Amino acid sequence: MSAIAKLAGFAVVLALVFGAAAVAGDAIGPERDGEAGARDSGDSGSNASHGGESAAGNDAMPTHTDKTAADPVRGLGISEGGVRLALEQTELRRGRSANFRFSLVGSDGQTVGDFEVEQEKRMHLILVRRDGQRFQHLHPELGDDGVWHVRLTLPDAGAYRVFADFTRGGEAQTLAADLAVDGEADYRPLPAPATSADTGDGYQVRLHAEALQAGRETELRFSVSRDGKPVRTQQYLGAGGHLVALREGDLAYLHVHPEEHDETVSFMTELPSEGRYRLYLQFKHGGRVHTAEFTQEVAR
Numbered sequence: 001m002s003a004i005a006k007l008a009g010f011a012v013v014l015a016l017v018f019g020a021a022a023v024a025g026d027a028i029g030p031e032r033d034g035e036a037g038a039r040d041s042g043d044s045g046s047n048a049s050h051g052g053e054s055a056a057g058n059d060a061m062p063t064h065t066d067k068t069a070a071d072p073v074r075g076l077g078i079s080e081g082g083v084r085l086a087l088e089q090t091e092l093r094r095g096r097s098a099n100f101r102f103s104l105v106g107s108d109g110q111t112v113g114d115f116e117v118e119q120e121k122r123m124h125l126i127l128v129r130r131d132g133q134r135f136q137h138l139h140p141e142l143g144d145d146g147v148w149h150v151r152l153t154l155p156d157a158g159a160y161r162v163f164a165d166f167t168r169g170g171e172a173q174t175l176a177a178d179l180a181v182d183g184e185a186d187y188r189p190l191p192a193p194a195t196s197a198d199t200g201d202g203y204q205v206r207l208h209a210e211a212l213q214a215g216r217e218t219e220l221r222f223s224v225s226r227d228g229k230p231v232r233t234q235q236y237l238g239a240g241g242h243l244v245a246l247r248e249g250d251l252a253y254l255h256v257h258p259e260e261h262d263e264t265v266s267f268m269t270e271l272p273s274e275g276r277y278r279l280y281l282q283f284k285h286g287g288r289v290h291t292a293e294f295t296q297e298v299a300r
């Protein structure tokens with residue numbers, strides 16, 4: 001990669017970090033200005049030092065990440081930053097509709113409630129079986145008792161991962177816990193990498209992306225068609241679509257930003273390490289939400 005291409009990539013990352021800081025500043029409001037200001041000055045300090053390194057042609061330039069705002073790896077723990085994800089049920093009966101309940105508990109043992117709307121919802125709940133199959137994306141309701149609840153049916157046995165994706169105090173967080181469904185699981189290997197997928201309900205989706213490289217910010221652009229004709233997706237959760245990326249092996253949940261919506265649906269993400277990832281694209285068309293899944297391989 002040329003130095004110019006590297007610098008250009010770096011500029012995009014900086015733009016994203018500054019964009020995120022501006023949004024966080026808006027959301028945080030005046031009483032937290034001191035803290036937001038401190039973070040901004042920290043950023044400019046480290047940017048300056050990274051800029052110096054890249055100008056010197058140092059290939060080992062660390063990726064600029066503000067740990068709190070831009071760490072792309074999430075959802076590996078049940079607790080972080082003094083908040084714990086507490087599931088009321090850790091086992092469900094196969095194929096039975098359940099009232100699934102969980103809460104986010106602070107270090108004082110009380111449920112936390114100051115959730116902010118992100119992509120039109122205060123809570124995004126993602127479920128997937130350990131083998132990457134059986135993806136679900138739900139929007140629970142917060143009860144007066146501080147407990148989130150949603151109807152949930154898991155038709156297949158196995159070990160599942162539950163991700164609670166939410167924003168508080170301008171900080172996006174994803175916590176995750178295990179959930180089991182009784183019976184013998186028919187785990188499957190991850191499907192081979194591909195750039196096209198069928199949704200299973202009549203849509204074809206193509207993924208357009210450069211060769212993916214670990215730790216490098218990349219655009220993932222999707223185009224949707226039906227019967228060979230392009231389809232323009234409807235707004236869904238405030239964007240042209242919703243994308244979840246999970247890493248094979250530990251199901252790390254990767255942060256993804258939706259980009260401007262035009263004829264295609266695109267996202268920026270940084271897949272942090274080499275290996276395989278499963279991407280779950282959800283888009284709306286004809287008033288319904290459709291899901292296309294892709295395996296992608298990331299090189300070192």
Ligand SMILES: [Cu+2]
Nearest residue numbers: 121123124125
């Ligand atoms: Cu959601």
